[in-house]
Amino acid sequence: MSRYDLLVIGTGPAGQKAAVQAAKLGKKVGIVERKVVVGGVCINTGTIPSKSLREAVLYLSGFRQRSIYGADYRLKTAITIEDLAFRTNHVIKNEIGIVENQMTRNRVDMIYGTASFVDSHRLRVTQAGGGSVEFEADFIVIAVGSEPAKPDDVPFDHESIIDTDELLTLKHIPQSIVIVGGGVIGTEYASMLAALGVPVILIDKRPRLLEFVDAEIIDALQQQMKEIGVTLYHNEEVVSIHKQQDGLIHVQLRHAGPIAAATLMYAIGRVGATQDLNLGAVGITPDARGRVSVNEHFQTAIPHIYAVGDVIGFPALASTSMQQGRHASCHAFGAPDGTDTELLPYGIYSIPEISMVGRNEEDLAKADIPYGIGIARYREIARGQIIGDETGLLKLLFHRQTRQLLGVHAIGEGATELIHIGQAVMAYRGQINYFVDTVFNYPTLAECYKVAALDGINRLPRPWVPVT
Numbered sequence: 141m142s143r144y145d146l147l148v149i150g151t152g153p154a155g156q157k158a159a160v161q162a163a164k165l166g167k168k169v170g171i172v173e174r175k176v177v178v179g180g181v182c183i184n185t186g187t188i189p190s191k192s193l194r195e196a197v198l199y200l201s202g203f204r205q206r207s208i209y210g211a212d213y214r215l216k217t218a219i220t221i222e223d224l225a226f227r228t229n230h231v232i233k234n235e236i237g238i239v240e241n242q243m244t245r246n247r248v249d250m251i252y253g254t255a256s257f258v259d260s261h262r263l264r265v266t267q268a269g270g271g272s273v274e275f276e277a278d279f280i281v282i283a284v285g286s287e288p289a290k291p292d293d294v295p296f297d298h299e300s301i302i303d304t305d306e307l308l309t310l311k312h313i314p315q316s317i318v319i320v321g322g323g324v325i326g327t328e329y330a331s332m333l334a335a336l337g338v339p340v341i342l343i344d345k346r347p348r349l350l351e352f353v354d355a356e357i358i359d360a361l362q363q364q365m366k367e368i369g370v371t372l373y374h375n376e377e378v379v380s381i382h383k384q385q386d387g388l389i390h391v392q393l394r395h396a397g398p399i400a401a402a403t404l405m406y407a408i409g410r411v412g413a414t415q416d417l418n419l420g421a422v423g424i425t426p427d428a429r430g431r432v433s434v435n436e437h438f439q440t441a442i443p444h445i446y447a448v449g450d451v452i453g454f455p456a457l458a459s460t461s462m463q464q465g466r467h468a469s470c471h472a473f474g475a476p477d478g479t480d481t482e483l484l485p486y487g488i489y490s491i492p493e494i495s496m497v498g499r500n501e502e503d504l505a506k507a508d509i510p511y512g513i514g515i516a517r518y519r520e521i522a523r524g525q526i527i528g529d530e531t532g533l534l535k536l537l538f539h540r541q542t543r544q545l546l547g548v549h550a551i552g553e554g555a556t557e558l559i560h561i562g563q564a565v566m567a568y569r570g571q572i573n574y575f576v577d578t579v580f581n582y583p584t585l586a587e588c589y590k591v592a593a594l595d596g597i598n599r600l601p602r603p604w605v606p607v608t
């Protein structure tokens with residue numbers, strides 16, 4: 141039986157980084173993958189394909205140029221699924237190659253097959269053909285990721301009633317679509333499909349999309365989604381689904397009544413992919429959504445077994461999963477490491493994209509912290525005019541007395557990149573005066589920070605000056 145210092149289960153972002161980090165510490169590492177390719181949901185069905193699809197949609201539809209050249213501007217009029225897949229497949233292929241190379245360069249052994257626990261130091265790996273091999277390790281990292289949640293009463297057929305992984309395997313662009321679940325995935329895919337001209341109905345049981353995002357930013361997003369053809373139903377649920385002979389999916393909503401579309405997609409969250417692990421053999425019990433509990437070092441109830449990435453639940457992002465993987469390996473082998481969990485950025489690739497870091501107005505009001513607001517609108521920034529983004533905005537929240545930056549919220553082109561300037565200033569407990577006193581490249585979107593900081597300061601009450 142082969143023996144390792146560390147065995148990792150899953151080659152998504154969490155598993156990759158756990159494996160490479162341990163290898164960099166000179167450890168003998170093996171990584172198990174049940175699919176025929178590495179990369180997990182991130183590279184194959186989630187982050188990378190969806191973001192490549194978004195780029196293909198924006199480019200081919202000419203969407204970014206429409207505010208300058210007119211609402212009818214198109215780079216290509218009849219966009220096909222093949223046009224979109226061309227770019228997506230190109231990126232996926234390259235990303236798979238990069239990960240495989242990283243594993244080889246770092247002498248991480250690739251073991252293909254489905255892993256399950258025999259005991260707390262041994263894994264059985266069952267290959268597609270049915271044979272199995274056992275491996276032993278001092279430490280094991282569970283990085284098995286997640287799968288779409290699929291309610292039992294929904295008649296999924298992989299073609300017209302689908303989950304979010306299946307959207308990428310459709311043979312045609314849907315003629316119309318109902319999306320159930322206005323979380324991150326539902327919102328991103330709704331705006332991409334609408335930008336392609338597909339009529340979209342987006343349903344969520346909550347009163348607004350993405351409740352954790354600043355209300356002003358969400359209002360702006362919802363407004364723009366409506367303008368490009370998304371119909372939003374809030375506080376709403378599906379009561380029944382029937383596929384009729386006309387090929388349409390007829391959906392009965394609890395409040396709004398009947399609606400119909402060619403495709404119905406469920407995007408109501410994800411569950412941990414723990415079902416094949418035989419966790420009972422080691423005394424770890426996942427919760428009802430398949431998630432495993434861990435402590436602040438990502439150790440499960442069994443200290444030498446760690447769990448990282450989507451399988452531990454919130455925030456379930458590729459960005460945080462990578463950091464958790466590294467952190468777990470450093471902790472296992474006694475190397476120093478830490479994660480700043482207070483300043484996690486969020487990037488949501490709706491159209492327009494939104495991003496945030498730090499606290500929002502609701503948090504600050506609840507905590508009774510006196511805060512000021514400064515806003516820069518892209519239409520007032522030269523770069524905003526040049527790129528034709530007239531609706532973007534950057535909002536700074538800061539302490540009214542100390543002027544310390546407390547939160548940054550943005551919507552518009554480049555928002556997910558722009559946010560990291562604010563994140564760095566916040567990490568060093570900087571004040572908004574930094575933006576006022578600093579020279580920014582011109583014309584850039586980064587200039588928004590200076591304009592928003594000045595706006596914030598100008599809104600503060602002026603000190604009383606005696607008349608002489």
Ligand SMILES: Cc1cc2nc3c(=O)[nH]c(=O)nc-3n(C[C@H](O)[C@H](O)[C@H](O)COP(=O)(O)OP(=O)(O)OC[C@H]3O[C@@H](n4cnc5c(N)ncnc54)[C@H](O)[C@@H]3O)c2cc1C
Pocket residue numbers: 149150151152153154155172173174175178179180181182183185186187188190191253254255256283284285286304325413416417448449450451456457458459460461487489
């Ligand atoms: C549509 C979509 C868009 C997204 N967009 C973003 C985004 O823009 N930004 C962002 O930060 N995050 C995004 N995410 C989230 C991100 O993809 C996940 O957070 C990330 O992939 C989780 O990484 P992971 O390593 O935990 O798991 P995964 O990437 O799911 O990888 C787990 C791997 O483990 C393997 N595995 C499972 N069980 C076993 C077993 N028993 N034996 C062997 N192998 C096994 C699986 O085959 C898989 O390869 C998106 C997700 C989706 C679905």
Ligand SMILES: NC(=O)c1ccc[n+]([C@@H]2O[C@H](COP(=O)([O-])OP(=O)(O)OC[C@H]3O[C@@H](n4cnc5c(N)ncnc54)[C@H](O)[C@@H]3O)[C@@H](O)[C@H]2O)c1
Pocket residue numbers: 320321322323324325326328343344345346350376377378407408409410455456457487488489
């Ligand atoms: N840009 C990004 O970072 C990004 C992009 C996509 C996905 N992701 C990750 O993928 C994960 C899964 O995303 P998701 O959008 O599937 O889940 P989610 O948990 O973000 O959203 C699910 C939504 O579905 C709604 N919902 C649940 N059940 C419903 C029902 N029966 N009827 C109507 N609405 C219902 C919920 O109110 C919620 O708004 C997220 O946790 C996220 O971290 C991240």
